Amino acid sequence: MATIKDVAKHAQVSTSTVSHVLNKTRYVSEAVTEKVLTAVEALNYAPSALARSLKLKNTHTFGMLVTTSINPFFAEVVKGVERRCYEQGYNLLLCNTEGDFDRLRFNIDMLLQKRVDGLLLMSDELVNQNIDIFARHKPVPTVVMDSGETHFPADKIQDNSYRGGYIATQYLIKQGHTNIGCIHGPLDKPTAKKRYAGFKQAMLDANLIINDHWIVPANFECEGGAVAFKALYAQGALPTALFVCNDMMAMGVINMANELGLSIPDDLSIIGYDDIKIARYMSPSLTTIHQSKFHLGQQAFDTLLDKIQTQRDTDLEIQLEPTLVERSSVIPNRQNT
Structure with missing residues (x-):
């Protein structure tokens, strides 16, 4: 296996020149650069990532922690992070918690022991358990996505869920x-709580009565939406429209409505939240609130890289604004026309 000394000898330059060419740490003339790269190719030289990290005191690796879910929302965020990692020459270590607190702590410890340069966190357990992830470790630059208050220093990037629920x-x-119901997510999750709060405020501003029988909790998954709507249907009279606080639950609602012989949107208008890719291909296509998952991932990476490169001490809080996407699952209320 070729070494950096072999490359230097082949190219007739110093080892430091080879290092500068490969790491782009200093200007090297085009002629010398070409000689070095030719030698690298001829000798099939592969730089040691471990040696490079020890010398530069970084690993060029980010750790990312997410709560596992069948919701493609998370996959689209990860895709945005991975794209930026590829563009900027970073590695990504991805870990799942599956909602398990012990697994969360294990993964955090593992990532920090591997000396990642920074952390990207998208896990509600961090908020619900009130933990300080750096209690036993030296802090590293960290970005928390789509979550609430944390008990450790971190930049925060989140969707304006309150505004989205209101819209x-x-x-x-x-x-x-005027007769509008809501199927919301677990209210111990900040996003669910804020979306539901936006719903209530919009109803209040329009002087509309909130019927408690039409407010049903669920779990942010398809099955949860189906079970919640079946429970709502069993109570008797239905609202004319329903705000379902994420697209996965909306899919479950539409499926259960079909099983119960209801037509969407003729018998019930439905609006979701997230604008996952499949939302436009559902039948009917889902009117929903769009938040850019891919952009959220890219923004998180860029914010983390900025914190590392600038070495700033202050923590940022960035809020991405949601927008309405009109499709086919909502129609005007014929009862009021």
């Missing part, structure tokens, strides 16, 4: 709906 409900009201 969704306001849209239903503008379509003439």
Whole structure:
């Protein structure tokens, strides 16, 4: 196996010149650069990532922690992070918690022991358990996505879920709906709590009554949406429109509505949240609130890289604004026309 000394000898330059060419740490003339790269190719030289990290005191690796879910929302965020890692020459270590607190702590310890340069965290357990991930480790630059308050220093990037919930409900009201229900996620999750709060505020601003029978909790998954809607249906009279606080639950609602012989949107208008890729291909295509998952991942990477490169001490809080996507699952309320 060729070494950096072999490359230097082949190219007739110093080992430091080879290092500068490969790491782009100093200007080297085009002629010398070409000689070095030719030698690298001729000798099939592969630089040692471990040696490089020891010398530069970084690993060029980020750790990312997510709560495992069948929701493609997470996959689209990870895709944005991975794209940026590839573009900037970083490695990514991806870990799942599956909602398990012990697994969360194990993964955090593992990532920090591997001396990652920074952390990207997207896990509600961090908030729910009130933990300080750096209690036993030297802090590293960290970005938390789509979560609430943390007990450790970190930049935060999140969707304005309150605003999104308000926009969704306001849209239903503008379509003439006054009898509106809501299937929300677990209220111990900050995103679910804020979306539901936005719903309530929009109803309050429009002087509309919130019917408690039409407010049903679920778990942010397809099955949860189906079970929640079946429970709502069993109570008797239905609202004319329903704000379902994520697209996965909305899929479950639409499926259960079909099983119960209801037509969407003729019998019930539905608006979701997230705008996952499959939302446009559902039947009917889902009107929803869009948040850019891919951009969220890219923004998280860029923010983390900025914190590392600038060595800033302050923590940023970045809020991405949601937008409405109109499709076919909502129609004007005929009862008011």
